[in-house]
Amino acid sequence: MTQALDANGAPFAGTLGSRLRGDAERWRYALEAIGPFVTIGVILIAWEVLARQQIVMPFLLPAMSVVVARVFEDLVSGSLLYDTAVTLYRAFAAFAIAAVVGITLGLLIARLAAVRWFFDPLLSIGLPMPKLALLPIFMLWFGLFDMSKILMVAFSASFQIIIATWAATQSVEKELVWSARSLGASDRQTLWEVVLPAALPQVLTGLQIALPICLIVALVTEMIMGGGGLGDTMLQSARYVDSPGVFAGIVEIGFVGFFCIKGMELLRRRLLAWHQEVQKEGAR
Amino acid sequence: MTAGLLLSRAMPLVILALAWEAAARSGMVSEYALPSLSSIAASFVKLAGSDLYYHTARSIWRGLLAFVVAVPLGIASGILIAWFLPVRILLKPVLQCLYPMPKSALIPLTIIWLGIGDASKISLIFLGTLVPIVMSAFNGARGVDQTLLWTARSLGATEREVLWEVVVPAALPEIMNGIRTALALCFILMVSAELIIANDGIGYLINLLGEAGDYAGMFAGVITISAIGFAADRACVALTRWLLAWRE
Numbered sequence: 001m002t003q004a005l006d007a008n009g010a011p012f013a014g015t016l017g018s019r020l021r022g023d024a025e026r027w028r029y030a031l032e033a034i035g036p037f038v039t040i041g042v043i044l045i046a047w048e049v050l051a052r053q054q055i056v057m058p059f060l061l062p063a064m065s066v067v068v069a070r071v072f073e074d075l076v077s078g079s080l081l082y083d084t085a086v087t088l089y090r091a092f093a094a095f096a097i098a099a100v101v102g103i104t105l106g107l108l109i110a111r112l113a114a115v116r117w118f119f120d121p122l123l124s125i126g127l128p129m130p131k132l133a134l135l136p137i138f139m140l141w142f143g144l145f146d147m148s149k150i151l152m153v154a155f156s157a158s159f160q161i162i163i164a165t166w167a168a169t170q171s172v173e174k175e176l177v178w179s180a181r182s183l184g185a186s187d188r189q190t191l192w193e194v195v196l197p198a199a200l201p202q203v204l205t206g207l208q209i210a211l212p213i214c215l216i217v218a219l220v221t222e223m224i225m226g227g228g229g230l231g232d233t234m235l236q237s238a239r240y241v242d243s244p245g246v247f248a249g250i251v252e253i254g255f256v257g258f259f260c261i262k263g264m265e266l267l268r269r270r271l272l273a274w275h276q277e278v279q280k281e282g283a284r
Numbered sequence: 285m286t287a288g289l290l291l292s293r294a295m296p297l298v299i300l301a302l303a304w305e306a307a308a309r310s311g312m313v314s315e316y317a318l319p320s321l322s323s324i325a326a327s328f329v330k331l332a333g334s335d336l337y338y339h340t341a342r343s344i345w346r347g348l349l350a351f352v353v354a355v356p357l358g359i360a361s362g363i364l365i366a367w368f369l370p371v372r373i374l375l376k377p378v379l380q381c382l383y384p385m386p387k388s389a390l391i392p393l394t395i396i397w398l399g400i401g402d403a404s405k406i407s408l409i410f411l412g413t414l415v416p417i418v419m420s421a422f423n424g425a426r427g428v429d430q431t432l433l434w435t436a437r438s439l440g441a442t443e444r445e446v447l448w449e450v451v452v453p454a455a456l457p458e459i460m461n462g463i464r465t466a467l468a469l470c471f472i473l474m475v476s477a478e479l480i481i482a483n484d485g486i487g488y489l490i491n492l493l494g495e496a497g498d499y500a501g502m503f504a505g506v507i508t509i510s511a512i513g514f515a516a517d518r519a520c521v522a523l524t525r526w527l528l529a530w531r532e
Contacts, residue, residue, distance in 0.1 A: 028369065035373030036380075043378070060397060118296045125297075128517030129510040130471035133487070135479065136494040136502055141317060215386040220476040223391060231388070235480065238392035246392045253389040254381070261384045 062244040070248040079233070084256060087229040090146060091211075091218040091260075094153030098210060102158045103203060106165025107191075119162075127163060131156045132217060135224065149221040156217045157210040164206020168199035201275060204268050211264055215257055230256065319500035328504040339489040340508060346402060346485070347474045350409035354466065358414050359459055362421020367447060379418055387412035387469060391477055400481045405474065412473045413466035420462020424455025457531075460524040467520050471513045 051063035074080035142148035222231030237245025308320035478487025
């Protein structure tokens with residue numbers, strides 16, 4: 001495990017050779033560990049000074065302290081909690097629909113030739129298409145409220161999940177399936193106990209790509225249609241040239257995005273606890 | 285691809301198109317909700333020479349300009365972040381802060397900074413596409429096989445040679461992946477920014493036609509931009525194949 005000890009998060013180190021170089025290496029690690037915090041600190045201070053000294057117009061760049069105060073204000077008044085809840089409800093409802101439809105369809109495409117024949121050309125056109133352009137059509141069909149937003153988000157995200165599931169199911173080792181069959185597993189058992197677990201890592205990768213898409217599209221639908229949520233509030237701030245509001249929105253959305261991505265990584269580690277990918281990591 | 289295979293591939297699309305036309309013609313669904321394909325085609329022909337061409341050209345100009353700047357800058361900074369410690373300390377934290385941010389959150393920011401014209405759209409697409417490209421170049425350069433580096437060095441390659449002849453080619457697949465992601469994002473941001481607020485561009489046209497109740501025209505606009513997005517992606521895939529032909 002010498003290699004694992006060395007790796008320590010430093011991208012270009014992590015080899016036996018570098019370990020022997022001693023002190024210089026250790027300084028490098030220290031610099032690499034502390035450096036980022038210093039950089040962020042310097043940027044934040046520079047931001048505050050630039051805005052305070054009015055070197056940059058406060059309208060274009062409100063001081064950091066003003067923005068932080070605004071975020072705090074939103075938090076205390078409850079509007080931040082409400083907007084976040086509304087946006088996350090839309091994004092996650094859509095994510096759930098996209099996951100269920102996408103995984104089911106992906107499995108069917110991989111297993112049934114007729115389904116594959118029908119969907120293959122549709123997918124190869126649908127995947128690279130800018131699906132958000134269909135939003136006016138979704139508004140026409142499903143109205144201006146949650147229904148059209150959620151369906152638009154789900155539609156945008158589902159293609160990645162279908163493709164990931166299809167590819168994952170197809171690349172499951174034939175030997176695994178044959179072994180299960182020859183040991184007397186039924187079709188259903190083979191699906192649930194062999195194919196799905198073996199396909200899970202790749203399916204999860206698809207879901208990890210789909211979740212940020214859900215957030216991006218959910219915000220845009222809110223900006224266009226209104227109806228509350230982080231996107232709506234932020235665009236309102238831009239309309240009323242309330243720049244602290246816009247910057248507070250960016251900070252808030254940044255945190256929401258960060259927690260969503262971290263949450264998915266955690267879920268992946270949980271679900272794949274049995275898999276070599278996580279067990280290797282655990283050995284570090 | 286043989287003619288038979290092509291026909292079999294296109295069949296599902298033909299079936300869908302016929303079902304669409306039949307549903308719209310028979311009055312099963314209202315012509316407002318789903319204009320017939322033939323009326324959409326008629327609208328397309330009517331719009332193609334004037335409005336549609338102009339607005340599509342405006343959008344593509346914005347996307348192209350932002351993209352052409354973002355790609356080389358993104359690749360260069362990604363590789364520098366992976367390769368040089370000072371650059372990494374300076375830029376990696378910034379990258380890590382920007383990466384998880386849903387890129388559409390930048391739309392209101394570019395509006396208050398630069399208004400609603402070209403500058404705000406171009407800078408939005410630039411910022412949005414830069415992050416995935418930097419990230420992919422960084423990951424690609426970082427993931428280069430150590431053995432390759434040792435071999436090159438022991439054969440007497442200078443650092444610059446190692447960078448150009450080993451790191452960049454080895455990172456290329458990952459970089460092209462990132463460019464493909466960025467391309468999709470480019471279209472999403474372009475259309476959404478124009479739908480939200482703009483004076484021209486395909487998103488603006490789609491919105492305008494929709495609000496005027498010209499749904500056949502609106503569908504024609506949606507199909508046009510979808511087709512362009514699709515074509516851009518295919519071109520990107522073809523370019524990737526050509527660039528990576530040496531790996532086979």
